[in-house]
Amino acid sequence: MRFPPYWAKGKALGMGPLGQEIPYRCWRWSDTSLEEAQSLADEAARQLAERMSAGGPPPNRYGYADRPLREEVIQELQNDARELSAAVTRNSYGCLVLNAARVMFIDVDFPPPQTGSSLGGWLGRLLGRTPPPSAADVEQAAVAKVKDWVSDRPEWALRVYRTRAGLRLLATQELFAPEAEATQSAMQQLGCDPLYLRLCRVQQSFRARLTPKPWRCNVPLPPVRFPYADARAVASLERWQERYQSACKGAATCRLVDVLGSSRVHAEAEPIIALHDQLTRIEAGLPLA
Numbered sequence: 001m002r003f004p005p006y007w008a009k010g011k012a013l014g015m016g017p018l019g020q021e022i023p024y025r026c027w028r029w030s031d032t033s034l035e036e037a038q039s040l041a042d043e044a045a046r047q048l049a050e051r052m053s054a055g056g057p058p059p060n061r062y063g064y065a066d067r068p069l070r071e072e073v074i075q076e077l078q079n080d081a082r083e084l085s086a087a088v089t090r091n092s093y094g095c096l097v098l099n100a101a102r103v104m105f106i107d108v109d110f111p112p113p114q115t116g117s118s119l120g121g122w123l124g125r126l127l128g129r130t131p132p133p134s135a136a137d138v139e140q141a142a143v144a145k146v147k148d149w150v151s152d153r154p155e156w157a158l159r160v161y162r163t164r165a166g167l168r169l170l171a172t173q174e175l176f177a178p179e180a181e182a183t184q185s186a187m188q189q190l191g192c193d194p195l196y197l198r199l200c201r202v203q204q205s206f207r208a209r210l211t212p213k214p215w216r217c218n219v220p221l222p223p224v225r226f227p228y229a230d231a232r233a234v235a236s237l238e239r240w241q242e243r244y245q246s247a248c249k250g251a252a253t254c255r256l257v258d259v260l261g262s263s264r265v266h267a268e269a270e271p272i273i274a275l276h277d278q279l280t281r282i283e284a285g286l287p288l289a
Contacts, residue, residue, distance in 0.1 A: 001087060001101050001205040002068035004029035007227045010041030014049030024049040029068055069203060071097070072226040077275070079268045086272050088210065094222040094244055096210040098276055102175035103269045105206040106187050107196040108146075108167040110138050142167055142191070143257060149190060150261040157262040159273070161254040161280075164216070164288040166193075168208060168254055172273065173264040178204050210253060210279040212289035217247035251289035253280035 007029050016022040026048055028040035052058070071089035074096060079085040086100045098105075133141070143160060146169065150156050157173040169190060176183045178200040187197055200206050214221060222240045224233040256277070265273070277283075 001084065001099050002203055003071060003073050003087060003089060003099075004031050004037075004068055005073075006030040006032070006034045006037040007070055008034060008038035008041045010038070010043070010045035012042070012045040012049040015053040017055075022049075022052075024052060027070060029070070070226060077271055085268050086275075088275075090226065091209075092225060094214055094240065095212070096279065098208045098210050098272070098279075099203075099205045100208075100272055101205055102177065103206065103266075103272045104169075104171040104176040104178075104183065104187075105208040106169035106171070106190055107193045107208075108142060108169065108191045109193045110142065110166040139167075139257075146190060147258075147260060153261070155262055156260075157264050158260045159256065160258045160260060161282065162257050162288065163254045164213075167257070170208075170269075170273065170276070172266060172269045173262050174266055175268060176206075178206055208276060208280075210276065211244075212248050212251045212253055214244055214247075216289035217244070217251055219244050219247045248289075250286060252282065252284045252286040254282060254288060255285075256282045 007027060010026050010028065012024050013021055014024050024045055026041055026044035028037055028044050030037035030040065069089070069091070071091055073087050073089050075088040076084055077086040084101060086098060086103070089097050089099060091097050139162060146158065146160060146167070150158055155173060156171065159170040159172060161168040161170070184197060184201060187200070196207070219240075222244075223236045228234050228237065
């Protein structure tokens with residue numbers, strides 16, 4: 001897992017496409033000191049300003065591709081060997097996220113629902129058109145696909161959860177290296193979201209969101225991001241958290257659908273399952289957010 005404790009933002013002036021002076025900013029990180037992070041950030045900003053001033057391409061905005069996630073670590077879990085097995089972080093939009101070093105979570109997104117059209121409803125039935133599948137049908141088909149996969153691999157043990165946008169699978173029978181070819185292959189076969197697959201490989205961990213997305217609870221995004229500039233920024237985040245946590249009381253993040261295959265649960269997976277199921281409120285019977 002990659003969560004450096006030190007982050008700094010560098011700034012350098014360069015020229016824009018119309019000859020105007022533009023400030024360019026870059027975040028960089030360090031495992032050892034804030035000074036090293038600042039030095040790296042200043043150099044990155046200088047290089048970016050030079051490249052953009054010379055008419056070079058803009059940087060890749062997909063942050064998962066080549067750098068650690070800039071997230072505050074809220075809680076850490078250790079295994080019996082006192083190694084870090086999981087960490088709870090706060091992501092850029094304020095949700096708590098479980099990051100597991102070797103306990104595999106798999107994110108399976110459903111296709112976007114078909115929006116209403118002129119051939120939907122009674123007109124579609126009149127013309128003999130097949131109506132789009134319901135949410136229940138889509139879920140049933142996705143779970144059936146997972147069941148078929150596990151039936152050919154009885155040594156596997158999968159907990160199947162329903163999320164707002166799809167399924168979350170949790171393999172419990174053994175531990176996995178996120179970047180290993182066998183791990184990536186199994187995730188692909190189970191229909192894993194390609195961006196999530198890439199994230200796991202680059203970040204060397206598996207991720208599962210624990211709390212609802214703010215906009216699904218009618219809460220704006222947090223006013224500040226980690227690292228926080230000063231005590232005033234921390235106070236601003238704390239006020240936002242109070243509102244967010246209050247709104248989350250009416251929602252859950254996922255619900256347990258089924259437990260498939262073997263009953264084996266690796267010792268390192270047990271506390272991670274317990275924390276996940278508690279914070280996602282799988283038995284609350286509330287709307288998923």
